[in-house]
Amino acid sequence: MSVLAPAWTADDGARRARDLLTSVLGPEPADGVWAAPGRVNLIGEHTDYNGGLCLPIALPHRTYVAVRRRTDRTVRLTSAQEEGVRTIDLDGVGPAGTAGAVEGWPAYVVGVAWALVAEGLVPPERVTGFDVAVDSCVPYGAGLSSSAALECAVAIALDELWELGLAADDAGRSRLAAACVRAENEVAGAPTGGMDQSASLRAEEGRALLLDCRDGSTRQVPFDLAAAGLELLVIDTRAPHALVDGQYAERRDSCERAARQLGVTTLREVEDLDAALTALDEPVVRRRVRHVVTEIERVARFAGELDAGPLDAARAAALGALMAASHASMRDDYEISCAELDVAVETATAAGAHGARMTGGGFGGSAIALLPAGQAERVAGEVRDAFAAAGFAEPAFLLAPASAPAART
Template identity: 60%
Template sequence: MTADAAALLFRTTFGSDPTGVWSAPGRVNLIGEHTDYNSGLCLPIALPHRTFVAAKPREDDLVRVVSAQGDGLVEVPLAEVAPGRPGGWAAYVAGVPWALRRAGYAVTGLDVAVDGRVPLGAGLSSSAALECAVGAAASDLFHLDLLAGDVGRTTLAAACVDAENTIAQAPTGGMDQSAALLASEGHALLLDCRDGHTEQVPFDLSAHGLALLVVDTRAQHALVDGQYAQRRDSCEAAVRELGVASLREVPAEGLEERLSALSSDVLRRRARHVVTEISRVQQAVTSLRSNDFRAVGELFLASHASMRDDFEISVAELDTAVESAVAAGALGARMTGGGFGGSAIALVPADRAPAVQATVREAFAARGFRSPDSFLVTASGAADRDR
């Protein structure tokens, strides 16, 4: 178990046993991309892949953190945590107690050992898994009682978002942290980012002879290189020009007439994606509840086309993954996550999964791309204490 590995790393590094071990999952978003920061809807599931954190509180202000995937011990006093400090992966750890303290909670320093099993750079929210595992640890270590129910977990998710936005300086919208803290096994999480309302939507593909395949394209994926922020800026510009509170307020009906008021084709395309994507989430939930998986597959394809053509966040590897998966028998496929690399998902007949995986690998090889990694996933549970 990686809980044991995290505990062993803690003992080796800090010379004592941790108080406990906590973990949080990565996520894939079934549909609803770049809608979270537009007060829209999204539909993620938690992955079985988790990040494990062994931790122990300190009496002083120091945060000390080591990772099995990192390069040595990082130390920083909480009073010195600030935008960009510490840099790199440690920002996602130190930022969480900093954000909890900023939210008014009595938090001191802590020692942390991390063992992350969410694929890095794959668009599967390894950063949110790390933040939320640290947040879960902090909740228990400092007796904050934020894991007891959805209200506390929502509060903790907000602190993790603050840590990522402010300290790690990545403009995430909050879907990832909500999925990591609120997801339920066997369900997708319908998240309304306007009011924070959530619903659990049954997502048991195996009962219908289906499976969800994740294809990590291994194309470079980083949200801090400015592209994600540019898309968010475009959405905010469209909101200002349309005179609405958010793109959530723009109805899908009569959309083209509304979009004609925007000053550029780029803004029209960006806004079109968001408005139609919110509608696709609503349709996907209806289809899942009625077990209409062919309709879900068609919505996956429409979503990918919108992200490729209107939002312009796909890359050749993602397009190849989608096209080859469908050619091999997938009901539908789409890129997932922030884009510009990362992963695609495909809804496949379970007995066709190996053939789909082989076809995707062959398509990548034919185009000279790095060989992708692919794996089947099920909807898993939220962040919690492991021991």
């Protein structure tokens, strides 16, 4: 039996969401089912909120939402991954820390409705309530953006149900992504950047999304691993992973303080790294800045290798070296790795990966390994054995071909 967790087919995911809606929230059929993918970032960690570059792909693993319009302004929510039914009045929704704060996972749903209004994308009088049922094969807490997948699935659904028309082109999808970021930052209270939502809404099958977070521009970069005889293994370490425990916010605050001290808007504007490091007083802040500036450069080089032509052995080795350098920087300078991630990366590399690195926000979550095709099961077995020997929880695995963005199913 394969250890690789499969993605659901579109039909299976839609059926699951529809059945959940009618069994829990009443027999009336859904107006539709929409789905959005999780993402894995090839390289470029903690660069998004620093105005930098990142290079995510959309996963084949998706979150499905069956949605049914209501005539009032009430939202009823149920999820196969959570217990119970939640009922929320849209008129009472507000940012975290206010009287309108929404507790738990529903914040990622009603927060999107709130943000669409706050961003001026829909007149308040056109907003109606809805019933929503959620089911997902995006692993929770794995650093694969399960929260962004939920937000983007809801955004693409409301775009159609409220007749916004934004999903029809990339410019509109960029505006939907911005609303989802605002929902996560302000209503859910997680200070993330914009990479996750952009990947879920704007990525393309067979391509990586080169996202310039300084101006929001994107470029599709070839990333057809199957044609190159390669595959990307995602290793979910099952180590605890949460972005709201203060660690992510502390890193972001350090970068913003450094930018102010250096007299730049974001760390993307640092051109002379040595001079910048000399100008900073705190050793920890210097390490944070070194990671961000060198990571942005690694993204540019990684994309350049993908643009240069077919992924032959030499280019695969070059990508692997960049992945290894990225992981070392996150482990030593940004200090967002953990023992499980380090063991996953070291074991995959020793087992023949061209390169491996942690991916996502860190402090747990997942690692990725670039492998010759057909080697994922063997490498996964070696990682699983290494985890058992270290006394860690058993990891999970999936393959990550670059997949399609959020859409109606």
